[in-house]
Amino acid sequence: MSKENKNLALTGGAAAAEALRQINPDVMPVYPITPQTPIVETFVKIVADGEADTEIIDVESEHSAMSAAIGAQAAGVRAMTASSSQGIMLMSEMLPIASGMRLPILMLVSARAISAPINIHGDHQDVMAVRDLGWIQIFSENVQEVYDNAFIALKLAEKVRLPAMVIMDGFTTSHSVENLEILDNSTVKNFIGEYNPKNYLLDFENPKTFGPVALPNSYFEFKRAQIGAMDEVIEEYFDICKNYAEISGRDYGLFESYKLEDAEKAIVAAGSTAGTAKMAVDELREQGEKVGLLKIKLFRPFSYHEIAKALKNVKNIAVLDRTVSFGSRAPLCNEIKNSLYEIPDTKYNIQSYIYGLGGREVLKDDIKKAFQDNWNEKETKYIGLK
Amino acid sequence: MSWKEIEEGATIGHDLTKSPKTGDWRYMKPRVDKKNCIGCGTCFSYCPEAAIDFDLERKADIDYDICKGCGVCASVCPKKAIRMAKNV
Secondary structure: OOOOOEEEEEOHHHHHHHHHHHHOOOEEEEOOOOOOHHHHHHHHHHHHOOOOOOEEEEOOOHHHHHHHHHHHHHHOOOEEEEEOHHHHHHHOOOHHHHHHOOOOOEEEEEEOOOOOOOOOOOOOHHHHHOOOOOOEEEEOOOHHHHHHHHHHHHHHHHHHOOOEEEEEEOOOOOOOOEEEEEOOHHHHHHHHOOOOOOOOOOOOOOOEEOOOOOOOOOHHHHHHHHHHHHHHHHHHHHHHHHHHHHHHOOOOOOEEEEOOOOOOEEEEEEOOHHHHHHHHHHHHHHOOOOEEEEEEOEEEOOOHHHHHHHHOOOOEEEEEEOOOOOOOOOHHHHHHHHHHOOOOOOOOEEEEEEEOHHHOOOOHHHHHHHHHOOOOOOOOEEEOOO | OOOOOOOHHHOEEOOOOOOOOHHHHOOEEEEEOOOOOOOOOHHHHHOOOOOEEEOOOOOEEEOOOOOOOOOHHHHHOOOOOEEEEEOO
């Protein structure tokens, strides 16, 4: 660990911008949308002050932002962008093109509700809506994790050549000031290294076509190869987190197990709510209740085997989703059920909760109350619904 | 081809020595009258195939491997220094 590390108080957005300053991407096409705004507005100021020499492109929409990022990354440089909500919806046509062309673009997401009705506040509907488009998705609990995940995600993306989203909760994390530790510039530079693209358009010695047509005789094979790339992520993520722990002292895993060892009841959650749930777990533990938490970090790819191992001995599980899958059960809950199916001859009682849509507050007491509910698999319950 | 051997990200590599030359399509061939050419660069910017460059004397110089013979250069040349003639 370097002695040059310093502690700062920053919003999640400014922490993401600080990470961008240290990464110093080559190209950043951007289009404004709340609550992503603090990321880009902080970063363009850094660029204007001459502390980063990124080419900022003001584009006319998020569709263009992702298109320009794809073009730049395909040309052979590091391209990044940031967005939220409707912006991600508008990008959604281009997202699978980035992953299909195996371009490791980094996108910082301040997750927000999607319309209609219009709502600018935090939930996970935008990122969950694009969960099947071939992007790596990492959730961040707090400002420190936003900063750390930016480096981990970039390194991971470039290693397996897939694009990655670093997700923070809109407003709750993106606009709240928290203390965090910033690594020194040279430590970060050594960790992320130079970008060496495998295939790139400006390689004049080896000219290539990107994004050609692939008909029924080859399309299937390209997609299977892409599945293979996703499968590599989990193993690489372990190694990268190990290296990151050596330079930062912060040891991250695929997920965080919080007081799970002897837990009889556990909650599974992603994002800032996991922080609130830790406080609820602590207070219930003081009263002698054996409760725990599993915090999701890497959501795509989903680490089924590892999560099954972590939850194996917890018979009562509640899964908190900050999103809806209309006409289906909530996505995170489905993944947890899917994971536990591989544990033979064990009956789990898994309760699905939907909470916090459109920025509805979820407080410690709400989670404590949820822990005391009767959990059953039959129906979805709602936290904070009027 | 099996998915294990297929090109990553569906990129296609090109072997330039084997690639067809668009110059083969040409019916009419532009010729630059180097005495009249003033090196203004108009043809350079109009050429849809980017087949025109300057030579060492800053006169228009056409790459006939690429030039398809469309004639845009001849029509935009302010000095009428480029003429189209049948390809031979």
